[in-house]
Amino acid sequence: MSDELDEKLSELAILQQSLEEQKAKAADFYDQLLRLKAEFDNYRKRVEKEKIDARSWGKQDVLMPLLSLVDIFEAALAQAQSAKDVKQVSVGLEFLHKNFSSFLKSEGLSPLDVIGKTFDPHLAEAVEQVEVEDETQVGQVLSEIQKGYSFQGRVIRPARVRVGVAKSLTPSPLMGEGRDGGGRGDA
Secondary structure, X not given: OHHHHHXXXXXXXXXXXXXXXXXXXXXXXXXXXXXXXXXXXXXXXXXHHHHHHHHHHHHHHHHHHHHHHHHHHHHHHHHHHHOOOHHHHHHHHHHHHHHHHHHHHHOOEEEOOOOOOEOOOOOEEEEEEEEEOOHHHOOEEEEEEEOOEEEOOEEEEOEEEEEEEEOOXXXXXXXXXXXXXXXXXXX
């Protein structure tokens, strides 16, 4: 019986040692898990801060060229005040417009070309309908009320346009004598 007892005690000691080893491993894994969680939280906070910083630097990259446009605008204002005729003011405004348009183009912004083309609701918003005699102008964009723009190929602001419609035989109360398109409120 003593051999059996010794064997059981030995087995118990081995099991207790194994249990202690497994507890130590579990504690080590738990410690690693807590460290990884803390590292991930720190990583997430750092990435969020970097994203905010990148946006801020991106704004700075856009604002720096705008400063030169402000300089040009201020020079144009000074010249407008001392200009002797409207032609000089007009030349200054054209120069300012050219520089600003060039800046927008360099940033990836470009105006939409819709006048004289078939109305496309993906590029323009019809805010007015105009009755036309010429059937080739039906469904065509006749003029722009407000320019539309795309940024890197994606429309960010549709053009607001006047679209040609066939001349009706009887006046429609919605047409408002060919000026107010389809009862849409403010232009």
